[in-house]
Amino acid sequence: MRRSVRTAALSTTSALLLAFAAPAAQAAAAPAPRIDLRVLVVDDGGPATAAITAELDGSGTPYTLLDLHRTDRPVIDAGFLADTVGGRPRAKYQAVVLPNDNPFGAGSAEMAALASYEKSFAIPQVDAYTYARPEVGLDYPVNGGYSGSLDGARAEVTAAGKAGPFGYLDGPVPFEDNSPSVGESYGYVAKPAAGADFTSYLDAPLPGSQQRGSIVGEYRHDGRRELVVTFVYNQYQQQFRLLARGIVNWLTQGVQIGAARNYFSVHVDDVFGADDRWDSVLNCTPGDVDCAPGQGEPDPIRMTAADAQYAAQWSASKGFTLDMVYNGGGSELFKEENGGSDPLAQQLTADKDAYRWVNHTYNHPFLGCVQDVTVVPWVCAKNADGSTKYVSRSAISAQIGDNRSWAQRAGLPLQSDELVTGEHSGLRILPQQPDDNPNLAPALADNAVAWLGSDNSRDRAQRRVGSALTVPRFPMNVFYNAGRTAEQIDEYNWIYTRTADGGSGICETAANSTCLAEPLDTATGYADYVVPLEARIGLGHVLANDPRPHFIHQSNLAEDRIAYPVLNRVLDDYAALYADSTPLVNLRQRDIGAELRDRAAWNTAVKAGRVTAYRIGDAVTVQAPNGVRVTATMPAGTRQNLLLGTADFGSAYAGAVSGWVGPGLLQDRVTLTLPAVAPTTARIAKAAPVQASAPRLPLPVGVRQRVPYGVTG
16 A cells, blocks of 8 residues: 555664573573463453454464363463473463453462463563552552543553554554443553563553553563553454554564454445435335335436546555456446447546456346345245246356456456356345355356355355355445435435434334434535444454455445545555554455465364464474465564475564465475574553443345445445
C-alpha cells in the first residue's frame, strides 16, 4: 500500500540477548538447554487471558491451557515445567501467561515453582491484567496515578515501546468508546515504584496533570521479567488488537511458531452489469425477488465511464488494488440497448491493469435450485416427483466458460481458476436450499475452478466443493441496491427500526439483530452513523489476522459512490495507526484461499499435538505431519537449513520475517538458524468487568444482500 519496511531497533538501554544458556551454577561444558516453543497459559476464565489465548489461536502458536477452575488440572511443579531429554535440560514452555502476577495466592508452591523456572531458563511472563502496586513494579494509583474508565482514552507507545515489542505501531493507541452508557475499558494508570526496574511501553495521560503513567510495561526483578498490563480488555476491542502482536512478540522473544499479518481485500461484484434499485415507497427492490412479480418498475444502477475513471484514480492514490468481479454479459446487454457501444467497458478495459479480475459468470443467473419467484420469499421449484429442481451442469459450465471467453476477448488479465457465482448461488442457502446444487461440483471440475467465493455470513469455514476450495467473503453493509446515500439510509431505517418508528420491525423479532434507537436522518445518517460503524467493523477484521476478502457491488461505486467513504476510513485509520514496516496485505482470491487452506491444515496438526518445535541455542527445529507447511515468525536474517546450503526464511513484516515453509529436499523437518545475535524485543486487584464492543446491526437470515446475515453476492 503506502509502506516501506522499517525494522525496529532496540535501544541500548532495552536490548537483552536471549538467555537460553544453562544456569550459572552448572558446569561450563553443560549442554545448552532445549526450549520447547510452546506457551503455558494459566486461565482463570477472565477476558484478558482469553484474548491472549485467541491471539495465539489465530496465529497458530502452540500453547497449553491450564484451567484454574478444574479440580483435575495438573499441579505446576518442577516436573511439570522442565525435564531432561537426551541428557539435555528441557524447558517445556518458552513463555508463561498468567491472569495476573500471582493467581495462586501468597506463599503458593506453584508460584514459587514458576518463579524458579522462569529464572533458571530466562522465561518471560505476561500478567494479562493486574492491579498497579509495588509487587509489579508500580506505585499505587492513589499516589498520583489513576484508576477508572479508559473509554475514549488516547494511549501512546513510548520510545522504549517503539524500540522494542511495539515498533510496528506509529504511536497512538486509541481506546474504544462505542457507547456512552456502556463501560468498555477499566484500568490503572500508574508511575513506576521507587527503585523499581520498570520500563513503560504504553502510557496514558494522568488526569489533571502533565505527566503520564504506564498501562503496559516491563518489570525486571529477581532475575525474572514480567510484562505488566494494568487495563482489562477482550479479544474484540481495538486497543487489544493493536497491542496483541507486541504482547506475543515480547512473550516469544521474537522466536514464534505461528504468524499474523493485517489483510484487506475488497471485491466489487457485478462489474459491467447493473443492480436493481431500492424503492422507498414499496420498501422492496423492483426487479429482484423481494418484490412481488410486477410490483414496481426496475430502475437499474450502473457505473458510468466517469465512475470507472474515478475508481482507477482512487486506486492509484490509495495504492490499493480492487478486485473487479465481472459479468461480461452485462456489457453485451448494454451495447444491445445502446447502439452497440459501452463507454464503461471501454474505460474499465483501458485501465484493466489497475485491478484484479474475477469471473462472476456471464450474466449473473442464480445457479442453485430453479427459483419459484411467484411468492415472496421465493422457494425452490420441484420436479414432478417432488424432488428439488436444480440448474443443470451444462448451464453452469456455460456461464463460467462464456464469461472466461469474454474476458479473453477484452484482454483482461484473468486468473481462470477463480470464480464467484452470482449471489454465491449453487452453494447451499438457507432456508430454501439446504444443500449445494449437486451439479455445481462437476461443473467446477469441468472448468478447472480451484477457488470459489462463498458468503462468510452463511458459510464461514473453508470447505471443498468438487475441484474447488471455498473462499468465504465478508459482506459490507453498503447495500447492493443503493447508489445514493438517501436510498441507503431509507432501506437501513426500514430494516433497523421498530414498527412504531416506521420500520419493518425485523430488528424486533430477529435474535441476531439490534434496533436503532430512532431512524437515521437521510441527509446525515450515512456519514455520521453507517460509515463509522462499517469502517470499524472492517478495520476489526483487518486487525484480527483474517485474510477473508470483503465485498461490495458496482452500484456502490456509481452515482453518490457511497462505498468510498467507508473504504477511505478503513485505509486512513490503518495508516494513522501502523508504522511503515507493517503494510496492509492485499491478496487476490486464490492467495487468500491458499492461506486459509494452509492455516486449516496447520491448526489441525497443532491441536492434535502433532507439531514438535524447539530451540537449542540459535537453532530452531520444527517437525509437522507430512504435507503440512510450517508457519513461523523469526528475527530478520533467519536462514532455513537445506540439504545443500541455506536459504532466506520468510519475508519482512512488522520488523521480523515470517511466512510458510516446508522441509527441503530429502528432509523431514524444518530447521532454521537464527542470526548470530538474536535480540529479544523486550526491555529496555479485583478485576473490573469488561463489556463487549457495541453490537453491529446484523440482518436476519432470509433478507438478501445487505448485511453479514443472509447476504448474497
